Amino acid sequence: MTLATAPPRSPGAAADRAARTRRAQGAWFLVLPALIPILLLSVGPLLYGIGLAFTDAQSGRTQATRFVGLLNFSDLLHDTLFWDSFRIGLVWAFGVTVPQFFLALGLALLLHLPLRLRWLARALAIIPWAMPEVVVGIMWRLVYHPDAGILNETLRSLGLSGATDGRDWLSGLATALPAVIVVGVWAGMPQTTVTLLAGLQNVPRELHEAASMDGAGAWRRFRTVTWPALRPIALAVTALNFIWNFNSFALVFVLTDGGPGGRTRLPMLFAYEEAFRYGQFGYAATMGLAMVAVVSVLLAVYLAGRLKGDEDR
Amino acid sequence: MSGRRPVSGRESSGTGDGPTARRHTATTRTTRTRQRSATPAARRTTTRTATARTGQYAALVAYLAFLAFPFLWLISTAFKPPRELGSIHPTWIPEAPTLENFRQAFTQQPLPAAAGNSLLAAAVSALIAIVLATPMAYVLARYRNRLSRAATGWVVVSQAFPLVLVIIPLFLILKGLHLVDSRIGLIMVYVVWSLPFALWMLTGYVRAVPPELEEAAAVDGAGRLRTLLSVTAPLLAPGIVATALFAFITAWNEFFFALVLLKSPGKQTLPVVLTHFLGAEGVADLGPLAAAALLATLPSLLLFAVIQRRITGGMLAGAVKS
Numbered sequence: 001m002t003l004a005t006a007p008p009r010s011p012g013a014a015a016d017r018a019a020r021t022r023r024a025q026g027a028w029f030l031v032l033p034a035l036i037p038i039l040l041l042s043v044g045p046l047l048y049g050i051g052l053a054f055t056d057a058q059s060g061r062t063q064a065t066r067f068v069g070l071l072n073f074s075d076l077l078h079d080t081l082f083w084d085s086f087r088i089g090l091v092w093a094f095g096v097t098v099p100q101f102f103l104a105l106g107l108a109l110l111l112h113l114p115l116r117l118r119w120l121a122r123a124l125a126i127i128p129w130a131m132p133e134v135v136v137g138i139m140w141r142l143v144y145h146p147d148a149g150i151l152n153e154t155l156r157s158l159g160l161s162g163a164t165d166g167r168d169w170l171s172g173l174a175t176a177l178p179a180v181i182v183v184g185v186w187a188g189m190p191q192t193t194v195t196l197l198a199g200l201q202n203v204p205r206e207l208h209e210a211a212s213m214d215g216a217g218a219w220r221r222f223r224t225v226t227w228p229a230l231r232p233i234a235l236a237v238t239a240l241n242f243i244w245n246f247n248s249f250a251l252v253f254v255l256t257d258g259g260p261g262g263r264t265r266l267p268m269l270f271a272y273e274e275a276f277r278y279g280q281f282g283y284a285a286t287m288g289l290a291m292v293a294v295v296s297v298l299l300a301v302y303l304a305g306r307l308k309g310d311e312d313r
Numbered sequence: 314m315s316g317r318r319p320v321s322g323r324e325s326s327g328t329g330d331g332p333t334a335r336r337h338t339a340t341t342r343t344t345r346t347r348q349r350s351a352t353p354a355a356r357r358t359t360t361r362t363a364t365a366r367t368g369q370y371a372a373l374v375a376y377l378a379f380l381a382f383p384f385l386w387l388i389s390t391a392f393k394p395p396r397e398l399g400s401i402h403p404t405w406i407p408e409a410p411t412l413e414n415f416r417q418a419f420t421q422q423p424l425p426a427a428a429g430n431s432l433l434a435a436a437v438s439a440l441i442a443i444v445l446a447t448p449m450a451y452v453l454a455r456y457r458n459r460l461s462r463a464a465t466g467w468v469v470v471s472q473a474f475p476l477v478l479v480i481i482p483l484f485l486i487l488k489g490l491h492l493v494d495s496r497i498g499l500i501m502v503y504v505v506w507s508l509p510f511a512l513w514m515l516t517g518y519v520r521a522v523p524p525e526l527e528e529a530a531a532v533d534g535a536g537r538l539r540t541l542l543s544v545t546a547p548l549l550a551p552g553i554v555a556t557a558l559f560a561f562i563t564a565w566n567e568f569f570f571a572l573v574l575l576k577s578p579g580k581q582t583l584p585v586v587l588t589h590f591l592g593a594e595g596v597a598d599l600g601p602l603a604a605a606a607l608l609a610t611l612p613s614l615l616l617f618a619v620i621q622r623r624i625t626g627g628m629l630a631g632a633v634k635s
């Protein structure tokens with residue numbers, strides 16, 4: 001934890017360490033410019049936010065905010081709408097993260113091969129990644145549009161018109177959540193692909209060739225050479241993706257605004273409504289804390305993976 | 314990354330025309346039957362056959378189509394006249410392409426002002442974030458102590474907590490400072506919001522600079538600050554530029570904070586103004602909506618295309634090494 005245990009693994013460690021200690025003591029002035037805003041505008045508000053979860057804070061209220069203990073939490077426990085939204089959030093996060101990972105893994109392996117259109121795939125991958133989420137949402141609304149959208153027209157031209165004529169995918173009770181999940185997969189897949197691809201490039205080529213010489217087939221090479229090397233990255237990417245998806249807001253806000261009938265109301269959308277449409281700051285903060293519970297589990301997975309990666313180094 | 318380029322020329326040959334492909338398919342079958350009695354060499358050839366290649370290309374084309382089709386549709390819609398947008402059988406290519414939607418987009422919403430607000434918020438916050446983050450990233454990369462561990466932990470945690478937990482207190486704090494519905498308030502939030510990622514990426518870039526270079530300069534009698542400025546900074550410059558552009562793009566694209574913090578129409582950023590097009594939804598509005606959305610995307614697409622490779626490297630370095 002302290003400098004004494006910090007590992008300068010280069011040769012001549014002892015002298016090195018002493019020099020480093022001396023320099024580290026003078027390094028504070030380099031840290032302060034970033035540390036102060038972080039403490040004031042990030043750590044501070046986070047603690048404040050946790051505190052708000054135990055109060056009846058509301059917007060535009062005249063009397064003082066009171067400490068109400070666990071009242072918000074007990075309200076939340078009985079709030080079936082919130083549990084619905086929580087469940088939708090989990091379905092959405094799984095529904096996006098899991099297919100996204102497998103598709104991205106397959107694509108990364110594919111793009112790792114020397115194929116001719118590889119450059120094009122990489123160039124196009126930039127589009128969903130760099131686009132504002134709001135624009136992604138707008139774009140897919142145009143695709144899903146019941147009359148003027150290309151999806152229904154394509155299905156029509158494939159002779160599937162009977163089932164889909166004039167169908168409004170984003171307003172259908174059954175189709176809305178799957179429809180937004182598809183958009184979520186589309187929006188996040190390139191980043192996952194490119195990250196995994198970068199990871200693949202760190203897999204030692206010689207090991208692959210050696211395994212190939214020993215007669216290992218593609219699957220075996222993947223399992224014994226590629227996957228062990230890729231695993232820390234894959235784990236990190238998946239955990240972070242799940243967290244980001246669970247916390248996401250803009251995409252679904254633009255696509256459906258939580259509709260129809262709350263079928264796509266992710267927890268963040270619910271908390272946003274509660275805080276900034278109904279002014280229930282305290283209660284919305286409590287929702288935020290409930291979301292942290294889910295996030296923490298994945299964060300633990302991610303951090304455990306990182307620490308393990310640290311040991312392996 | 315670039316080291317693998319020459320390979321592609323060699324291996325991708327031989328997938329060309331039909332007859333060749335068919336011949337290869339035949340080879341596959343024989344190879345497969347042989348595979349059970351499997352010599353290593355036989356199995357190795359299997360992976361290189363045309364069948365596998367065909368499958369690979371089919372998958373690649375499917376992926377390209379999936380990536381491209383919504384974007385192509387956006388472009389198509391942006392150039393369609395109202396008559397075609399109202400048609401029951403929409404076409405991929407506008408029959409009478411028009412710029413009318415772009416003109417209408419500008420009259421329906423204050424797009425130039427919104428773009429100006431976005432530009433200001435993104436550029437200023439990216440600049441400040443880089444100036445603040447670079448020294449700290451240097452310390453995090455070079456020294457391992459309690460502070461650097463805490464900071465790394467915070468970087469990870471801050472990527473993970475739901476923004477609603479931060480925005481409510483920030484809203485209250487900014488309101489106390491009379492900075493709600495103010496560009497300065499938004500910039501402050503963006504700076505702090507982009508700091509973790511900037512630190513994350515920059516720390517990776519600093520690690521890539523060998524400390525031996527700095528030690529050599531120190532031996533030559535240069536002070537710490539001098540060493541930093543004359544040795545480390547130039548080597549870091551490309552990474553710093555990439556990080557700054559990435560911070561710019563994220564702020565340019567950001568929606569949630571801007572939605573909550575900015576109320577006056579004259580101060581709102583581009584993503585927020587775009588959602589106003591959704592207000593009165595009708596077929597007639599699809600064109601301007603698509604046109605405005607397309608315009609709002611171009612800056613980040615262009616910038617991102619420039620720095621994409623560096624971003625991936627930086628993120629990867631940050632994500633898997635601590």
